[in-house]
Amino acid sequence: MKPFQDFQKRMLLNYIIGSMLAVFGVGSVFIFHTLTLEMNEAVYLIFVMSFSVVVMLLSELVVYRSHIKPIRKMFQEESLSVHEIKKGILTAHRFPILTVQRIVGPHLLGLAVPASGLSLLGIYNGWIGLPYYYIALAWSGAILIAVMHALVEFFLTFRSITPLLASLSQRSKQLGYSVEQLDVGYYLSIRRKLMVSSIFTAVFPVLLFILASQIRLAESNGNGIEGYWSWASLIVVVILAMGSISSMLLYKSIEDPMLTLRERFDQVRRGRFETMDNVYSDEFSNLVTGFNHMVGGIKKRDEENERLLESFFTVFAATLDARDPYTAGHSERVAEYSVWIAERAGFSAAEVDLLRKSALLHDIGKIGVRDHVLLKADRLTDEEFDQIKQHPVIGADILKQVQLPEQLKPVLPGVRNHHERFDGRGYPDQLSGDDIPVFGRLMAVADAYDAMTSNRPYRKGMAKEKALKIIEEGRGTQWDPYFADLFLDVMKERDVNVLEKVVYEVQPN
Structure with a gap:
């Protein structure tokens, strides 16, 4: 429910912002800076506006609760039909339009109808000294302000539904349906949004200024031209502010999805292949669909490349096994x-x-050792052993010639340095301590243990306990003490687990 609650909070904030700008911003400037009012008239009009705002809020609340119901249902109920899921997602997509409908419907009528009725009553009883035709002008101003309010809230709501749609997408997956399967099919083009907002942004200032000028000139009876220009300057400032806000909201509605797409492309460049929830109902929806197809293709290609690499390593290891059956x-x-x-x-x-x-390929350099040395059944001479000691260098050179991709180059130090000793008396580079690459230090322990416990043509493999004892005694001299201790701990734990399994299996039922 938290995503739904966050959405409702954002909608409330959007409504407050839009109302402050339109009704209490432009509307109050229009009334109190255009009309010449006595104190009692101003008090009465404040009462009229306050009462009308209450009626407007109640009307909008009823309609809003009806609009939000399918979305609330998505988050509150555990089991939903396909129709209910589609309706919830479609309603979320349509919420900016529904917001416009609320503002030009119950918002406008809830404010204008009681306001005009009470104003007529005030004029009839002499509580306010305004001509009756001002009511018609007020309706014209109310329509202009309502449309401006609707435009502001449309773009604010458009931004607010993006995280909501992402949550609804996750919710529909929990219910067993993906957004693609549901095929909501709602589309509101950027071209239409641009056209409507551009036309209104161009026409609204002119109409509002003409309307305000008409009332102002009627109020002044053609006198006080210097006062007119100071008033006109204020109206122009208000109009410029509203035009700037409308333009900014329009730009943000286009910029936000572009920034999101750019961020996702950067993630792809860094190797993170994650698809996007398609939360858009305009041309960006097509871009997101294309992006997701691209990511899917890259992931499929990478999986195929990974399988090829696995085959590459397996073939190299199998090649060595075929060359030297004793190992x-x-x-x-x-x-x-x-x-x-x-x-x-x-x-x-x-x-x-x-x-x-790296461990699978650590002995691949033995491919470059002659058969009469590699396959010799007797003990090796010093000269023959020197040839064997070249296999780490040969293996690293082979892999360099293969031109491994950048992300696989860390395997090379393990191949070259798995015969280094911690005390510096190993080969081929006589490195010591932490100067030995970490893969080389670790693999040296694993390689020595398997070499000691495996059969050779000239000797039988030693018992596991004896090999572990040798590793324990050689920690800090031949092997890195840290990795040697870890290996000893792992082998002891595995022995305990095997023993417990045997005892359990032989216990009588």
Whole structure:
């Protein structure tokens, strides 16, 4: 209900602004600065205006409650038919027009009818000394002011319904329908809004000035020309102010959706592909639809590219497995262990994904090592081991030649530096401590554990407990103590979970 309550608050604020500008601004200037009134006449006219405003407010309140009912229903009721949902959204789209109807209907009549009746009564009884034809002039002024008020509130309401329509869109999704499925089909072109507002902005000042001048000249009986010009200057200032406000509101009604679209395009440029709720009923509706189609196409293309990249990494890992069957599955296991450590360390989802890709490719450089060295069944000589030690550099060079996109370049340090030691005695760059890239420090733990526990042609893999003991003893010398501790904690927890599962499964029913 909060979006609905916020909308009603904005509508009340809009009404106060429009009324202050039109009725109490232009209207009061028109009456009290154009007519020459005695004190008792001014008091009576204030009473007339006050009473008429009360009638106007009551009339408008009744009509407003009728207009707002379909929207209130959308937020208050848990179950709605498709017809009721469409009616609620359509009513929200039409609310600026409904606002105009309220102002030129119950607003105008509620104010003008009692005001003219009481004014006629005052003239008849001699309470105000005005000619009867002033009532006709007053109706002309009231119509002008009502139309101006309607124009101001139209654009204010037009801005206010945007967040409401976004909330209604979310509400309809909760009820199982998207706005696109509902196909409300309401359209109010910018051209029509521009045409109506431009014509009125051009005509209103002239008509108001002519009307006010007619009354002023009649009041002065052709005398007091110097007073006329001071009065005319005030009227011109009021007219210019209203013209400026109308122009500003018209401009804002076009600028706001343009700024929203520009912000969304900036988000797309930064890699955030989020569609927009189509809360517009004019030409911007077509632009939003096109934007959403564009975002959908980009997301689909990115998903396809992601699948291709996944295939790329999988093929590279499978290629290495096919080359060296004794280490088949090593890259996948190192990737899995690395992900465990990274998640425990609180890496973001994007960082975990990059780390996993780096781990899958960490030994890809072994493709560049000769078969008689890579596949040798006996222990390697120092010279042969030196050749093996080149595989991190070869792997990084291979990936550089592939020309990875910018967002995948963080995988390179893990490939090149996963054999560095924390004490600086590793290879290929003899880096130490925090100078070793974080992916390299983390993957070194996962890679060493899997190497120790996997079978080789020249030796059998050691027991898991022994490998974990070696990692514990080598923390701070061979491995980063932080990542080593995290890995040890993860492995202990997994052992406990497995043990508890076994005990549960063997317990008698």
